[in-house]
Amino acid sequence: MKNNNVIEAQELTKMFGDFAAVNAxxxxxxxxxxxxxxxxxxxxxxxxxxxLIGISIPTSGKAKVAGFDVFTQAEDIKKNIGYMSQRxxxxxxxxxxxxxxxxxxxxxxxxxxIKEKATVLIEELGLEKVxxxxxxxxxxxxxxxxxxxxxxxxxxxxxxxxxxTGGVDPITRRQFWEMIYKAANQGTTVFxxxxxxxxxxxxxxxxxxxxGKIEALGTPKKLxxxxxxxxxxxxxxxxxxx
Amino acid sequence: MKRFIGFIKKEFYHxxxxxxxxxxxxxxxxxxxxxxxxxxxxEINNVDIAVLDHSxxxxxxxxxxxxxxxxxxxxxxxxxxxxxxxAVFKKGKIKAVLNFEKEFSKNLVKEHKATIQIITDATDPNxxxxxxxxxxxxxIQYQQELNKDITxxxxxxxxxxxxxxxxxxxxxxFVPGVMTIILxxxxxxxxxxxxxxxxxxxxxxxxxxxxxxxxxxxxxxVFPYIFLSVINAIVIVLLxxxxxxxxxxxxxxxxxxxxxxxxxxxxxxxxxxSTISTTQQTAMMISLMGLMLPVILLSxxxxxxxxxxxxxxxxxxxxxxxxxxIIIKGIMLKGVGLQFIWKETLILLAMTVFFxxxxxxxxxxxxx
Amino acid sequence: xxxxVSNISKSYKNVTALQDxxxxxxxxxxxxxxxxxxxxxxxxxxxLTxxxxxNKGIATVAGFDVVSEYKKxxxxxxxxxxxxxxxxxxxxEENLExxxxxxxxxxxxxxxxxxxxxxxxxxFKDRRAGKLSxxxxxxxxxxxALIxxxxxxxxxxxTTGVDPVSRKEFWEMLKRLQxxxxxxxxxxxxxxxxxxxxxxxxxxxxxxxxxxxxQAIVKHYxxxxxxxxxxxxxxxxxxxxxxxxxxxVYPFGExxxxxxxxxxxxxxxxxxxxxxxxxxxxxxxxxxxTIEDTFMELAK
Numbered sequence: 019m020k021n022n023n024v025i026e027a028q029e030l031t032k033m034f035g036d037f038a039a040v041n042a043x044x045x046x047x048x049x050x051x052x053x054x055x056x057x058x059x060x061x062x063x064x065x066x067x068x069x070l071i072g073i074s075i076p077t078s079g080k081a082k083v084a085g086f087d088v089f090t091q092a093e094d095i096k097k098n099i100g101y102m103s104q105r106x107x108x109x110x111x112x113x114x115x116x117x118x119x120x121x122x123x124x125x126x127x128x129x130x131x132i133k134e135k136a137t138v139l140i141e142e143l144g145l146e147k148v149x150x151x152x153x154x155x156x157x158x159x160x161x162x163x164x165x166x167x168x169x170x171x172x173x174x175x176x177x178x179x180x181x182x183t184g185g186v187d188p189i190t191r192r193q194f195w196e197m198i199y200k201a202a203n204q205g206t207t208v209f210x211x212x213x214x215x216x217x218x219x220x221x222x223x224x225x226x227x228x229x230g231k232i233e234a235l236g237t238p239k240k241l242x243x244x245x246x247x248x249x250x251x252x253x254x255x256x257x258x259x260x
Numbered sequence: 261m262k263r264f265i266g267f268i269k270k271e272f273y274h275x276x277x278x279x280x281x282x283x284x285x286x287x288x289x290x291x292x293x294x295x296x297x298x299x300x301x302x303e304i305n306n307v308d309i310a311v312l313d314h315s316x317x318x319x320x321x322x323x324x325x326x327x328x329x330x331x332x333x334x335x336x337x338x339x340x341x342x343x344x345x346x347a348v349f350k351k352g353k354i355k356a357v358l359n360f361e362k363e364f365s366k367n368l369v370k371e372h373k374a375t376i377q378i379i380t381d382a383t384d385p386n387x388x389x390x391x392x393x394x395x396x397x398x399x400i401q402y403q404q405e406l407n408k409d410i411t412x413x414x415x416x417x418x419x420x421x422x423x424x425x426x427x428x429x430x431x432x433x434f435v436p437g438v439m440t441i442i443l444x445x446x447x448x449x450x451x452x453x454x455x456x457x458x459x460x461x462x463x464x465x466x467x468x469x470x471x472x473x474x475x476x477x478x479x480x481x482v483f484p485y486i487f488l489s490v491i492n493a494i495v496i497v498l499l500x501x502x503x504x505x506x507x508x509x510x511x512x513x514x515x516x517x518x519x520x521x522x523x524x525x526x527x528x529x530x531x532x533x534s535t536i537s538t539t540q541q542t543a544m545m546i547s548l549m550g551l552m553l554p555v556i557l558l559s560x561x562x563x564x565x566x567x568x569x570x571x572x573x574x575x576x577x578x579x580x581x582x583x584x585x586i587i588i589k590g591i592m593l594k595g596v597g598l599q600f601i602w603k604e605t606l607i608l609l610a611m612t613v614f615f616x617x618x619x620x621x622x623x624x625x626x627x628x
Numbered sequence: 629x630x631x632x633v634s635n636i637s638k639s640y641k642n643v644t645a646l647q648d649x650x651x652x653x654x655x656x657x658x659x660x661x662x663x664x665x666x667x668x669x670x671x672x673x674x675x676l677t678x679x680x681x682x683n684k685g686i687a688t689v690a691g692f693d694v695v696s697e698y699k700k701x702x703x704x705x706x707x708x709x710x711x712x713x714x715x716x717x718x719x720x721e722e723n724l725e726x727x728x729x730x731x732x733x734x735x736x737x738x739x740x741x742x743x744x745x746x747x748x749x750x751x752f753k754d755r756r757a758g759k760l761s762x763x764x765x766x767x768x769x770x771x772x773a774l775i776x777x778x779x780x781x782x783x784x785x786x787t788t789g790v791d792p793v794s795r796k797e798f799w800e801m802l803k804r805l806q807x808x809x810x811x812x813x814x815x816x817x818x819x820x821x822x823x824x825x826x827x828x829x830x831x832x833x834x835x836x837x838x839x840x841x842x843q844a845i846v847k848h849y850x851x852x853x854x855x856x857x858x859x860x861x862x863x864x865x866x867x868x869x870x871x872x873x874x875x876x877v878y879p880f881g882e883x884x885x886x887x888x889x890x891x892x893x894x895x896x897x898x899x900x901x902x903x904x905x906x907x908x909x910x911x912x913x914x915x916x917x918t919i920e921d922t923f924m925e926l927a928k
Contacts, residue, residue: 058791059762158665185788185817187664187832188924192878199862199879213791216820219881238882249881251792251820258793266729270718277717277756462713466772469677469707470730471699625698627679 022048023082024176024207025070030079032065039065041230042079047209047223049175052202054221054238055211056250058258062230063211064180070209071178072096084175097125100169103180107165110154114145117153118168125172132171139167159190166197176207184214195220215251224250226257233257263472267480274454275484281450289442289492293499296434307391308336309356310348315364323376326402327358332394349381356380356391435500436588437561439493440581443519444526444555447489449547451530455481456543459534465627474623482527489523490516509595515588518601521608522584526551528615529580535622555581583608629688630655630780630811631676636685638671645671647834649685653813653827658806660825661815662919668834669815670710673784676813677707690779690811703731706778710785712769716758720749720768723757724775731776741808742771745801763794770801774810781805783814787821799824819920830923837926842919849917849925851875851887854895858907867905871898878924885921886912 025047032040040062047053057063068074070083072092081088084098108117115136122132140149143163153161162182169177179198183191198220202208210221218224219238226234226241234241234257238250247253275281309327313320328335336354339345348354359377361367368374378395380388458464467477497515500506508515529551537543556562558572559581565573576582583604590596590604598605631653638646646668653659661669674680676689678698686693692700714723724746728735739746749767752760757768766786773781783802787795799821802812814825822828823842830837830845838845858864864884868877875887888898895912902910 058793059789185665187667187927188819188920189878189927190664192924195879196862196865199865203860203862214818215792216818216881220879254792255796258791263730263732266726270715270722270726273718273722274715461716462709462711463715465674465677465679465709466707466713466727467730468679469702469705470727471703471732472730626681627674 024049024085025053025081025083025209027070027081028079030066030069030081031077032062032069032074033077038230040069040076043227043230043232045225045232045235047176047207049207050202050205052198052208052210052220052222054218054224055209055227056213056215056218056224056254057211057227058213061227063213063227066227067178067180067209067211070095071099071101097172098175100172100174100177101180102165102169102177102182104162104182104184108153108161108168111152113150113152114140114156114164115149117164118171121168122171127172135171139164139171143167159186159194162186163190163194163197166194170201170206174206176209177201179208179210181212181214181217182210183217184212215249215254218250218254226254228257264476264480267472267476268483271454271480271484275488281453285446285450285488285492286495288445289438289496290499292438292442293435293496293503296438305332306334307332307355308353309333309358309391310337310339310345310354311335312339312342312345312357312359314362315360315366317363317365319365319368319374320360323360323399323402324358327395327398330394330398345379354381355388356395358395435496435504435506436585436592437559439496439519439588440522440559440561440585441552441555442492442496443489443523444551444581445547446492447485447523447526448530448533448551449544450488451482451485451527452533452537452543452547453540454485455531455534456537456540459538460540468625468627474625475620478531478620478623482531485527485530486520486523489526490520493519493523506592508592510591511597514598515591518584518587518591518605518608521605521612522580525580525608525612525615528612528619531619532615532622535619535624554579558582559585561585580608580611583611629653629691630657631659631687631689631813633672633676633687634685636672636675636682636687638668638675638680638682638684645834646675646682649831649834649836651829651836651839653811655811656806656809658802658812658814658824658826660822660828661813661831662817662819662822662828662923663815663831664817666833667831669831670784671834672831673707673709673782673813673815677705677782678702703776704779706773706776706781708769708773708781708783708786710788712765714757714765714769714772717756719754719756720760721753723768724771727772728775733776735775738775738777741777741805742774744804745774746771762790763797766790766794766798767801770798774805778810780811780813783812785815785817787816787818795821819918819923822919828919830919830926832923832927837923845919845922846917849922851925852893853915853917853921854886854888854898854912855880855883855915856886856898856902857883857909857911858902859909860907863905864902864907867902867907871901876925876928878921880920883915885915 023046028044029042030040030044031038031042043066055063055067065074069076069088070081072083072088072095076088083095086094086098088095109120112120118136118139119132122135127135140146145160145164148156153164166182183194186194198208210217212218221238223235223237224241225232234253236244241253242249245253245256247256311324313324324335327333339348345357348357357379359379361375364374376399378392380391458467497508501508530547533543533546537546558576558579560576565576565582568576587601587604587608590601629652633652634650636646636649649672661672663669671680675682676687676694678694678701681695688694689701690704694701715726718726724735745767749764752764757765760768770786787798790798802814806812825842827839827841828845829839856864856868861879861884865877865879868874868884868886873889875889876885878885898912899910
């Protein structure tokens, strides 16, 4: 790649009939950046993200993810990204090890690689005692940390996190963000979609979508200054209430 | 009472707004009756047969003409030698061969007895069986014509007696079974699904934390399905009367009463299922595996109970559908009244009461 | 007392959901139960709404015992479970009408109570509940829970999955309801909503960490918190965690919340240490504790 951008979107648009779910959004995300993608329910976040991860074809505009075109190289994009969502993360009826093996397998890691990675990962997360326990029996916070690690198994260039820490206890949540900082520090770009504004405060830069358009884009600090607000929640309220 | 009516109103909204279950409710009886009536039938039409006539006399010719004149058979070829029979079957087109013995007429006149061999392709045992029955029927008919004005009877083949369904119409046999299945499915599966849906959605929590009594919730859930099942039963009976020209011999009133009794027992089973399952999916699986299969396999609908191994015969007794099928076969086909089926009715009634009591007992006023 | 809970314990097969919980809620109070998923909030709600029976302890709601007088409670409380429990295939109006009927009342009879909320969704009254946005579902569910004018209102995570605008509106509605003499017990995993309650109980792993007014809870935070930031948050966190005098280190939005274990802490020492770790743009200044800081300190 010539420049440092791992996501480049220009005038990206998705129409459903006459309705523009995503209306000509443009933004870039740099390598190793933690980028918050915010918006209310129905603002178009999910639709935009689906286009970026190669499972929905845009109506118009241009976008490149990890250097691949979203129109023509969706399969290459999928190989180079990780994805984690609160709704679907891991299989509850498989053990910790089985989940790691399975997800490693679908991303084409060799048996040896999976074994090595699994050992490192289980040790880092302190899951040695529960390695053969069903994931369903683990506390929510552990599951989410494990799920994040699993999404990083194949060393993706970008990892997409969909509302990753809703409902988790505050301490686990900090540990989760420490993991995100670590991943970003190692060069993985982290793309977080959320409507929890306190999650936004942790990001390097955030964009806020309202009715299909990006209405604000910048570091949390800048946005707070721009909207004369104490926190991102107030920024959001001011934007949404027009 | 106002609460109860409000509840029932809501249930009807659910039913009429869910296109899929509406389709199941009303599409299924029609589809099933049509399937069993037309497609999955024991009847035969225009089956190709071959004839090996060793005697070639007037009577054999007459019999052959009778057979080929019926709409059931068409004579595809005549063969000359026994050896050819196997070759003919191997080709697959011919389903049966009629083998007249030598000097057929002479034997019939002299000995008053002649033999015809009916060889059928038993790779499909049902069809084979039906073919031989049909040929027998035609032979018997011919024999009766021959014997009209003779004192000592001519005898061609052993007689096969067919009662209640002289035309061998299979649909007559299927209607009671299909009706049983559908009433079971609609009543038990639909109620169990509709109750577990409330659990899944979380609305059951609110219903529990309301002044509604358990009996109000249960009856409110069940009532619309009694209504719909009765409509279904009526549709099935009408279809069989008007499309399949199947006469209902017995009292329609008795039929209705017995059907309602069976519907209520199936509904109670549905409630019972809903008390042990937490998701619609489990409710559906239990209904299908736990109710539908026994009804199809063990009720005597498809496989005669008398030819089952003894343990299965004993198990079949606890299946309400078995008793209901006996009852409605009696009413619809034999035209019997309550004096002949009171025992079965009593058993069904006892089962129904048992299921209702059990399901009301099992219905929880709390979440655990 | 509108709600009184004493020594309630509840365990499922091998999990202890609640452990010796006691608290009181006064009539007309807006009481918050603050804690993460799995803390036992929903179990407690279900015990108080008579849906579950506790293994130990007693509780009363509106003066009635939750076990022996459950029928009276069911007539007197409104309950909004975790998911917005509405009939998706019924319209807004039909949902409301249904819940009014089963509680033996009509929409007209108690319209005063829900008017403020209902007018916001009334334009969509012929729309099926399944097609409403999260915020509108939440409002409808609240109307349904209020339609029989309950004395006590139980709201289990009413703001989960709802966007900030709807969340704010929702809390404003609760404040207005409180003035109509309804006692409200609300649970939430969002620490920032705690400040909107009269009193709160912080709950984790089935145990209550602290009960007080939000103001008092933050006031009792034992340490001085510093906001620390630098050019590289990850390195900053690593360095602070390795610092031998740290008491707590938590990333907190764009900053790191730091407390020191020494009584005579001088921020300059820390700056010097961080600079030795090759960090730059170091900023460090005092900040006020939040409910979340207290929660973490107590849960540590």
